[in-house]
Amino acid sequence: xxxxxxxxxxxxxxxxxxxxxxxxxxxxxxxxxxxxxxxxxxxxxxxxxxxxxxxxxxxxxxxxxxxxxxxxxxxxxxxxxxxxxxxxxxxxxxxxxxxxxxxxxxxxxxxxxxxxxxxxxxxxxxxxxxxxxxxxxxxxxxxxxxxxxxxxxxxxxxxxxxxxxxxxxxxxxxxxxxxxxxxxxxxxxxxxxxxxxxxxxxxxxxxxxxxxxxxxxxxxxxxxxxxxxxxxxxxxxxxxxxxxxxxxxxxxxxxxxxxxxxxxxxxxxxxxxxxxxxxxxxxxxxxxxxxxxxxxxxxxxxxxxxxxxxxxxxxxxxxxxxxxxxxxxxxxxxxxxxxxxxxxxxxxxxxxxxxxxxxxxxxxxxxxxxxxxxxxxxxxxxxxxxxxxxxxxxxxx
Ligand code: HEC
Ligand code: HEC
Ligand code: HEC
Ligand code: HEC
Ligand code: HEC
Ligand code: HEC
Ligand code: HEC
Ligand code: HEC
Ligand code: HEC
Ligand code: HEC
Ligand code: HEC
Numbered sequence: 001x002x003x004x005x006x007x008x009x010x011x012x013x014x015x016x017x018x019x020x021x022x023x024x025x026x027x028x029x030x031x032x033x034x035x036x037x038x039x040x041x042x043x044x045x046x047x048x049x050x051x052x053x054x055x056x057x058x059x060x061x062x063x064x065x066x067x068x069x070x071x072x073x074x075x076x077x078x079x080x081x082x083x084x085x086x087x088x089x090x091x092x093x094x095x096x097x098x099x100x101x102x103x104x105x106x107x108x109x110x111x112x113x114x115x116x117x118x119x120x121x122x123x124x125x126x127x128x129x130x131x132x133x134x135x136x137x138x139x140x141x142x143x144x145x146x147x148x149x150x151x152x153x154x155x156x157x158x159x160x161x162x163x164x165x166x167x168x169x170x171x172x173x174x175x176x177x178x179x180x181x182x183x184x185x186x187x188x189x190x191x192x193x194x195x196x197x198x199x200x201x202x203x204x205x206x207x208x209x210x211x212x213x214x215x216x217x218x219x220x221x222x223x224x225x226x227x228x229x230x231x232x233x234x235x236x237x238x239x240x241x242x243x244x245x246x247x248x249x250x251x252x253x254x255x256x257x258x259x260x261x262x263x264x265x266x267x268x269x270x271x272x273x274x275x276x277x278x279x280x281x282x283x284x285x286x287x288x289x290x291x292x293x294x295x296x297x298x299x300x301x302x303x304x305x306x307x308x309x310x311x312x313x314x315x316x317x318x319x320x321x322x323x324x325x326x327x328x329x330x331x332x333x334x335x336x337x338x339x340x341x342x343x344x345x346x347x348x349x350x351x352x353x354x355x356x357x358x359x360x361x362x363x364x365x366x367x368x369x370x371x372x373x374x375x376x377x378x379x380x381x382x383x384x385x386x387x388x389x390x391x392x393x394x395x396x397x
Contacts, residue, residue, distance in 0.1 A: 096188030135180040160247040205238040219302040264295040274340040
């Protein structure tokens with residue numbers, strides 16, 4: 001009895017499914033009878049042909065045309081057909097978009113990122129416009145060097161991104177896990193960095209980069225800068241202050257080393273100017289000397305700590321090891337050398353102050369002596385010249 005019932009139920013379900021799919025095919029082929037003609041255009045010359053094959057292989061291929069074009073009830077259908085509402089089935093994405101910087105529906109229809117309405121693929125499909133490797137190109141339709149970015153006063157982001165370490169990893173190496181626009185900005189509810197909820201808001205940047213760079217972010221959060229930002233001191237740097245957001249380079253590369261001391265220096269102006277007086281900096285400035293010590297060779301880059309902290313590499317107890325990375329055989333007397341010696345500060349560095357004063361006085365007196373000496377010499381030689389001329393004139397007369 002039970003078995004018979006189950007068989008009947010199964011048959012009933014099968015019949016329903018077959019009927020439904022036949023009905024679906026029926027109505028789609030109705031539409032396609034006209035719309036699969038590749039040359040079909042509407043009154044204003046816009047193509048209204050639908051590629052049956054592409055549509056069939058798209059994620060919506062299982063739907064009926066009428067599931068989206070809901071106002072078509074019979075044939076011939078009206079010339080003007082209401083725009084399709086993607087929101088009817090994708091409420092979350094539509095809500096996110098409506099709350100985002102791209103909320104203007106006319107300027108940013110769903111298709112502005114998802115492409116041709118009849119060939120939308122799942123985001124995991126390489127044919128999709130939002131497949132990780134394709135996202136930058138998709139956003140670049142607007143966020144590139146053309147007038148659009150300028151019109152809205154936005155930076156032209158795409159060119160710097162695509163040359164960055166992330167862009168390179170993505171476009172040249174096909175690395176799916178490299179950061180694309182979506183990884184940092186989100187997809188639908190994209191917000192301005194000024195919005196505290198945005199993943200690109202300064203306070204949230206460490207967490208945003210930390211989704212992938214977990215180890216470094218942990219180090220950063222344990223250092224003074226990370227602690228300061230977490231406590232709301234936005235004067236301290238987050239990842240993008242040192243690395244930029246879109247033009248991120250390989251930080252161990254010479255190019256970054258050569259031009260990056262000013263990154264720390266832009267905030268620590270006093271330490272920057274004392275560093276610049278020292279041998280390490282002068283050497284760096286001379287003809288591209290890469291190996292010399294930059295700020296983070298001594299202080300670390302992420303877990304930066306005050307010198308008084310025993311874990312700091314510039315804490316007195318650790319200096320031999322820190323300097324020893326480059327100066328084999330560094331000893332207690334070697335590390336007495338002050339990397340930030342300030343010769344202009346008598347209180348902090350009296351010996352240096354007086355040496356500098358003495359050297360300056362010496363320089364000034366030597367210069368003065370020679371200026372006077374040269375002047376006297378000039379006068380003397382001019383005098384001799386005139387005398388000689390006068391003597392010669394006398395002879396000729
Ligand atoms: C008998 C042929 C025929 C059939 C069947 C047909 N259409 Fe059309 N369709 C047309 C023509 C002709 C136009 C162009 C009207 C115009 O000149 O703007 C059109 C235009 C459209 C448009 C675009 C309107 C615009 O704003 O440009 C849509 C959308 C559309 N059809 C969807 C469908 C769907 C969905 C079906 C099936 C349920 C369907 N059509 C069945 C002939 C047909
Ligand atoms: C996932 C929803 C969806 C499905 C399913 C769908 N369409 Fe469309 N169709 C759209 C959207 C979106 C547009 C762009 C215009 C608009 O917003 O209404 C469009 C536009 C059209 C147009 C106007 C020409 C153009 O390309 O702008 C025609 C004709 C059309 N569809 C026919 C069909 C036919 C025939 C089918 C079934 C084989 C179908 N559509 C299935 C969403 C859909
Ligand atoms: C600014 C570009 C953009 C616009 C506009 C946009 N999307 Fe998306 N969409 C994306 C990106 C990027 C992804 C991939 C997200 C990912 O990889 O996690 C995506 C993914 C999706 C997904 C897959 C599920 C998900 O959320 O990841 C759906 C469904 C979707 N979008 C629907 C829509 C609808 C409906 C609209 C219009 C209301 C829309 N999208 C407008 C960029 C956009
Ligand atoms: C009638 C309901 C319906 C409408 C209208 C509709 N979709 Fe879908 N969409 C679906 C279904 C069903 C799926 C497949 C199931 C899923 O993965 O959510 C899907 C899947 C998708 C996906 C792939 C999701 C993924 O996993 O990556 C995207 C992107 C998408 N739709 C975008 C759109 C856009 C854009 C529109 C408007 C042009 C639209 N949809 C209109 C029902 C609809
Ligand atoms: C159809 C063109 C278009 C596409 C495609 C597009 N955008 Fe935009 N985007 C804009 C415009 C226009 C604005 C400015 C909105 C405004 O200020 O009114 C904007 C603003 C933004 C902003 C905010 C800038 C700020 O701080 O005010 C971000 C971030 C952004 N877009 C990221 C993206 C990402 C990521 C993608 C791809 C997933 C994308 N956009 C795709 C046109 C586009
Ligand atoms: C590694 C993370 C990351 C990636 C990848 C990324 N962004 Fe950004 N983006 C940010 C951050 C952080 C900001 C905040 C501003 C800043 O620090 O420069 C930002 C700012 C922006 C702005 C606002 C600029 C302005 O003028 O106000 C736009 C637009 C933007 N990004 C678009 C994009 C696009 C398009 C892509 C892909 C080509 C992309 N971003 C890739 C992190 C990222
Ligand atoms: C979606 C994951 C993801 C996010 C989010 C992300 N990155 Fe990356 N990042 C990577 C991957 C993967 C690489 C390695 C690329 C390679 O080696 O070719 C990388 C490389 C780097 C490098 C080069 C150093 C190295 O070891 O190769 C720096 C610096 C960097 N990222 C900084 C950042 C910053 C700053 C942010 C946030 C603004 C960020 N990343 C966000 C995935 C991510
Ligand atoms: C105060 C500036 C500064 C901040 C803030 C900062 N970095 Fe760095 N980062 C550097 C410097 C300098 C290097 C190069 C270190 C080196 O050469 O040893 C570096 C190296 C890196 C590397 C490459 C590691 C390697 O050894 O190849 C990655 C990845 C990275 N940072 C990611 C991040 C992330 C993620 C954040 C935020 C949580 C962050 N950085 C915050 C300055 C900074
Ligand atoms: C965006 C500005 C900014 C940048 C860039 C920056 N710092 Fe800082 N730094 C700060 C601020 C603000 C503090 C104070 C944090 C606190 O304790 O409140 C600080 C604290 C420090 C301290 C501890 C000093 C003390 O008195 O406690 C050291 C050491 C330090 N930074 C070194 C560096 C190095 C090395 C770099 C580059 C790799 C760097 N900073 C880049 C802003 C910056
Ligand atoms: C050769 C190693 C070395 C280099 C390079 C170096 N420092 Fe230092 N830094 C030290 C030492 C050692 C101290 C502690 C003694 C002192 O204050 O002179 C220190 C102290 C500091 C302090 C104060 C820390 C505190 O807790 O009081 C800051 C801030 C700082 N340095 C920033 C920088 C910046 C910015 C740069 C690059 C422009 C830089 N340093 C380059 C070794 C170095
Ligand atoms: C990243 C490598 C590096 C680190 C770390 C470093 N230096 Fe240097 N330093 C150099 C280079 C390269 C030179 C120039 C070549 C040379 O003379 O060895 C130099 C030169 C010097 C000189 C002048 C020339 C000499 O050898 O007498 C002194 C003094 C000096 N460093 C002291 C220090 C002290 C003290 C520390 C630790 C607080 C330190 N350095 C950390 C790379 C480094």
